[in-house]
Amino acid sequence: MGASSAPFSVSAQGKNPRILKGGKAMTQATAVHEAPKSFIRRYIFSTDHKVIGLQYLFLAMAAVAIGIVLSLYMRLRLAWPTERWPLLGKLFPNAMAGGTISPEFYLSLVTMHGTIMVFFVLTTAPLGGFGNYFLPIQVGAHDMAFPVLNMLSFWVTLAGFLVLMAAFFVSGGAPISGWTAYAPLSAVGEIAGPGLGMGQNLWILSIALFCIASLLGALNFITTTLNLRTKGMAMTRLPLTVWAWFTTAVLALLAFPVLLAGGILLLLDRVAGTSFFVPGGLIVSDKILPHKGGSPLLWQHLFWFFGHPEVYIAILPGMGITSHVLSTFARKPIFGYRAMVTAIFAIGLLGFLVWGHHMFVSGMSPYSAIAFSLLTLSIGVPSAIKTFNWLATLYKARIHFTVPMLFALGFVSIFVTGGLSGIVLGQTSLDIPMHDTYFVVAHFHLIMGVAAIFGIFAGTYYWFPKIFGRMMNDALGKLHFWLTFIGIYAIFIPMHILGIAGHPRRYAETAGFDFLTPLQPIHVFITIAALITAGAQLLFFFNFFWSIWKGKKAEMNPWRATTLEWTIPSPPPHDNFGPQTPVVHRGPYEYSVPGAAEDYLLQTAPPAPTKS
Amino acid sequence: MGFALALVIGVITLGTVVLFAGRFWWFPEAISEHGPSIDRQFMLTLTIIGIAFILAQATLAFFIVRYRRQGEGRASYWHDSPRLEALWTTITAVVFLSLAVLGQRVWAKLHLNAPPPGALQVEVTAQQFVWNIRYPGPDGKFGRTRTELINDVDNPVGLDFTDPAAQDDIVTVNQMAIPVNRDIHVILRSKDVIHSFWVPPLRMKQDAVPGLAINIHFKAVKTGQFEIACAELCGLTHHRMRGFLLVLSEPEFERWLQQRASP
Incomplete structure (x- = not known):
């Protein structure tokens, strides 16, 4: 590519950054507000959305590394429950005394892996990381609407993470009540089991901090999208990534306060003797508890009222990124832009009406279960619309198999696989045998865990050149994709079979039951697949950090993409666009427009002077 | 690259189908009166989502090969078809909601009756x-x-x-x-x-x-x-x-x- 004088093309080369306006290329002038000079204000307590986005990304990378390591400990325990691992035990000298992974430590791992992954990876990376970095740029803003709030939001998230990690080191260790922390197990303190004392308190505190941080973030995302769009950036011209982040922020704004309230009530039950979730007449470890009149189901309603939208908070940005990347490398407009936006909103709305499908066998009214079931299967409709439209985007495309594209294609495949098993779980009668088995574990890992992670990988490989001004290594990236894509299927497809055979989740071993022992070979297979797949992630981490310093220099628009981030230098300057705010003339996915000089049209490209 | 990815998707799809259809590990024989109805509903659902799974993965794999970058020329500028979208929305809505309704039968018998x-x-x-x-x-x-x-x-x-x-x-x-x-x-x-x-x-x-x-x-x-x-x-x-x-x-x-x- 290069500079051209045709009205459709854009001069967009790294060495000579220009911003286009009204058909004239303008050289970039000095920033509107100057970048802070001191190291601390610039990189630590920064109010620059790009620095904050990176901080979120690095936090998520640390969290995902820990989360993966924890999952490997779990997998080792499940495959070889009596084996001693003295070397691995050094990481957890208290919990793994003697080098064996005890059942209580296994349950701590279950709890911490889930909590870290759901909150500090799947919410933090796609929304806090990419959303912060690219939402303002893609709408043509200089920063978020409330930069200080944005900074606070990151630091409160980090505090939440540190508090959670501290749970490993307090007496009793990390909590064993799972990431769902069902009361009364989570509410009555240490007498119910190890880690349910201080560890559980820290868990609640961590989640409460995370809720507050997410609220601050959500306000920022919503305001920025609604108020700071640049000239010409109508809502109907927003990239689907922005629509996804915007919808996600609305979900976060409505869901996190409910969890925050629930968390506060749970903490009061534990430390102030209240009885929101603990009924009367309980005997735990031969002790009669003084609580009276609480409801364990209330916690489940509050938790899942948050928890189900949370699933979409994790996956919607991945859908946005996938749409964005698919369109870019298919060199085709996204199919059915309006249907895609409608589907995102429909998923978001329905996402608030289906929490009861986590509670079919909880003792909740069987009539409401039927309503929740019908609503749950309805959510398959907008999800199917998205899948159809992704496939239709590939129809008559011209696919470039870049690394981000491979991950976006992988996302589509995994989204289909993980989504379809939801049709089983959403039916009341089929949930009876499947509830709380490995079938559920397989389902949610594929749809909300792995699919979301594939969205994050696609986003990382796609935007890395913009963020760091260098390309990630292509060969390493491809190897990473192949191993991960195959590995993920090898791990999670067999888990469905465990669930069909009736294997309950959160079991530290199969030895206790005759109907479980024949399933042990599947556990061994899954563990081996998990070790290989986790090992493959080292390729990603190496590629990432190596490329920051040693990667090939990136041009301004290496993918020949259309949205606003590709009109500014890589990495972008402090205030993104300088004094010259961009003017948007067209939708976000104008690829292969007939008659255009090149196969893409930047959103800032001026309208054709004449129809030819 | 396109061929390789299509092949991998094909192998994964086939492997998944074999694992589910082969029933090497499966649920134990039902011993309750309502058990066989749950199993039938499960098999019906599994068949339908199995077909959807194969169709979606096969289409994905086919498009990946068929529309990989080759030769000169450009992608098509085709990006909307209200009729097509209405069609597949209706089909999925009918299939999914029918399953949801059918799935209530055993539930109603077990949980709505005293x-x-x-x-x-x-x-x-x-x-x-x-x-x-x-x-x-x-x-x-x-x-x-x-x-x-x-x-x-x-x-x-x-x-x-x-x-x-x-x-x-x-x-x-x-x-x-x-x-x-x-x-x-x-x-x-x-x-x-x-x-x-x-x-x-x-x-x-x-x-x-x-x-x-x-x-x-x-x-x-x-x-x-x-x-x-x-x-x-x-x-x-x-x-x-x-x-x-x-x-x-x-x-x-x-x-x-x-x-x-x-x-």
């Missing part, structure tokens, strides 16, 4: 990590219980023996016998945290929630001994919370009960 009259009442009281089973005894009435009287050694459910109805109640630990071909009405309780009563061959799972008495009913149609597992995380040895369900013939059941009656 236990049939004449059903044998059994109370199951879960605790960390034990199943306490109580039968009302010859009088057919459960006696009064009081939390203060609970004693894991000889009175695990806290029977109040000053109540005449309590005196003939029969309490066992981790052993739940039921007669075959008779409706069973289970009253599920918990003493401490949430547990879940899960007997895979019975196709029955229900949480036991402290503070609630949850009623379920079923009928076993095959005799034998089966395991009761806890399916809701309940603490340290959740994975070892095992009970036994003995489905006996009516006379055998009566004998079993008599052996356990207090002298």
Whole structure:
């Protein structure tokens, strides 16, 4: 590519950054507000959305590394429950005394892996990381609407993470009540089991901090999208990534306060003797508890009222990124832009009406279960619309198999696989045998865990050149994709079979039951697949950090993409666009427009002077 | 690259289909009256989502090969088709909602109907990590219980023996016998945290929630001994919370009960 004088093309080369306006290329002038000079204000307590986005990304990378390591400990325990691992035990000298992974430590791992992954990876990376970095740029803003709030939001998230990690080191260790922390197990303190004392308190505190941080973030995302769009950036011209982040922020704004309230009530039950979730007449470890009149189901309603939208908070940005990347490398407009936006909103709305499908066998009214079931299967409709439209985007495309594209294609495949098993779980009668088995574990890992992670990988490989001004290594990236894509299927497809055979989740071993022992070979297979797949992630981490310093220099628009981030230098300057705010003339996915000089049209490209 | 990816997607799809269709590991044979209906609904659903799975992955793989970058020329600028979108939206809505409606049949039978009259009442009281089973005894009435009287050694459910109805109640630990071909009405309780009563061959799972008495009913149609597992995380040895369900013939059941009656 290069500079051209045709009205459709854009001069967009790294060495000579220009911003286009009204058909004239303008050289970039000095920033509107100057970048802070001191190291601390610039990189630590920064109010620059790009620095904050990176901080979120690095936090998520640390969290995902820990989360993966924890999952490997779990997998080792499940495959070889009596084996001693003295070397691995050094990481957890208290919990793994003697080098064996005890059942209580296994349950701590279950709890911490889930909590870290759901909150500090799947919410933090796609929304806090990419959303912060690219939402303002893609709408043509200089920063978020409330930069200080944005900074606070990151630091409160980090505090939440540190508090959670501290749970490993307090007496009793990390909590064993799972990431769902069902009361009364989570509410009555240490007498119910190890880690349910201080560890559980820290868990609640961590989640409460995370809720507050997410609220601050959500306000920022919503305001920025609604108020700071640049000239010409109508809502109907927003990239689907922005629509996804915007919808996600609305979900976060409505869901996190409910969890925050629930968390506060749970903490009061534990430390102030209240009885929101603990009924009367309980005997735990031969002790009669003084609580009276609480409801364990209330916690489940509050938790899942948050928890189900949370699933979409994790996956919607991945859908946005996938749409964005698919369109870019298919060199085709996204199919059915309006249907895609409608589907995102429909998923978001329905996402608030289906929490009861986590509670079919909880003792909740069987009539409401039927309503929740019908609503749950309805959510398959907008999800199917998205899948159809992704496939239709590939129809008559011209696919470039870049690394981000491979991950976006992988996302589509995994989204289909993980989504379809939801049709089983959403039916009341089929949930009876499947509830709380490995079938559920397989389902949610594929749809909300792995699919979301594939969205994050696609986003990382796609935007890395913009963020760091260098390309990630292509060969390493491809190897990473192949191993991960195959590995993920090898791990999670067999888990469905465990669930069909009736294997309950959160079991530290199969030895206790005759109907479980024949399933042990599947556990061994899954563990081996998990070790290989986790090992493959080292390729990603190496590629990432190596490329920051040693990667090939990136041009301004290496993918020949259309949205606003590709009109500014890589990495972008402090205030993104300088004094010259961009003017948007067209939708976000104008690829292969007939008659255009090149196969893409930047959103800032001026309208054709004449129809030819 | 396109060929390789299509091939991998194809192999994964085929492998998945073989794993599910081969049934190398599968659910145990159903022993309850409602079990086969759940299995049929499961197989119907699995067939439909299996077809959707194969179609979606095959289309993806085909497009990846067919529309990989090759030669000159550009992608098509085709990006909207309201008719096509209306069509596939309607098809998925009809298929998914039909499944959802069909999926309610067994549920309605199990959970919207009261236990049939004449059903044998059994109370199951879960605790960390034990199943306490109580039968009302010859009088057919459960006696009064009081939390203060609970004693894991000889009175695990806290029977109040000053109540005449309590005196003939029969309490066992981790052993739940039921007669075959008779409706069973289970009253599920918990003493401490949430547990879940899960007997895979019975196709029955229900949480036991402290503070609630949850009623379920079923009928076993095959005799034998089966395991009761806890399916809701309940603490340290959740994975070892095992009970036994003995489905006996009516006379055998009566004998079993008599052996356990207090002298």
